[in-house]
Amino acid sequence: MFETLTAQPVLEAGRFTLRPLRVSDAGLISHHCADLRVARGTTHIPHPLPPGMVEAMIDRASRPDRTEDVWVIDGSAHEHSEVMGLVTLSGMDRQQDEIRYWVAPGFWNTGVASEAVRRLIAANPHGARHIFAEVFQDNPVSARVLTNCGFDYLGDAEAYSVARASTVPTWTYSLKLEE
Numbered sequence: 001m002f003e004t005l006t007a008q009p010v011l012e013a014g015r016f017t018l019r020p021l022r023v024s025d026a027g028l029i030s031h032h033c034a035d036l037r038v039a040r041g042t043t044h045i046p047h048p049l050p051p052g053m054v055e056a057m058i059d060r061a062s063r064p065d066r067t068e069d070v071w072v073i074d075g076s077a078h079e080h081s082e083v084m085g086l087v088t089l090s091g092m093d094r095q096q097d098e099i100r101y102w103v104a105p106g107f108w109n110t111g112v113a114s115e116a117v118r119r120l121i122a123a124n125p126h127g128a129r130h131i132f133a134e135v136f137q138d139n140p141v142s143a144r145v146l147t148n149c150g151f152d153y154l155g156d157a158e159a160y161s162v163a164r165a166s167t168v169p170t171w172t173y174s175l176k177l178e179e
Helices: 023-033 036-040 053-062 112-123 140-148
Strands: 017-020 068-074 085-091 096-103 130-136 152-161 166-176
Touching: 017 112, 023 036, 023 053, 053 068, 068 112, 085 112, 096 112, 112 140, 130 140, 130 152, 140 166
Parallel strands: 096 130
Antiparallel strands: 017 068, 068 085, 085 096, 130 166, 152 166
16 A cells, blocks of 8 residues: 555646546535436445535545545536546555546546546556556446556456445456556
8 A cells, every 4th residue: 555645746638637636626526426327337436425425535535644546537727627527546555556437427428538547547646567447347438448548358356336235247457557
């Protein structure tokens, strides 16, 4: 795991900026996370969304002793929403990270997720040698994001989805980064 995380970089991408969370993001993040379609695509977002959950997540992501970095996909400089989605990197041992992401439904099928994942991989802010990801098998679009970004399929697994209140089959992917 991380000993200490450094400050999160702000990363410019073509149509948006990847930036650390702000307290002012809570309303839009809550709005998107309360959408069952978004929650069902994740392991960790419950539905219905409990009051204060997003604020607690923002607080955790802002602490110096955090175990993951969370970036907002912010399109406000390009006439898009200030919160188009989130991308998270969680540190693992042996210079490995896990990447997770969700995009607001209004931006589905627009390439935003692929662009955000590519930008984060290019920056590699944790100096990872491998990045892992898993997606639910009933979400082939998220799997395509990963394969389009160079991830290789590792195998099938299962993960518990809080919103679905059940274990769901997943596909696991890995990306080996240049040393």
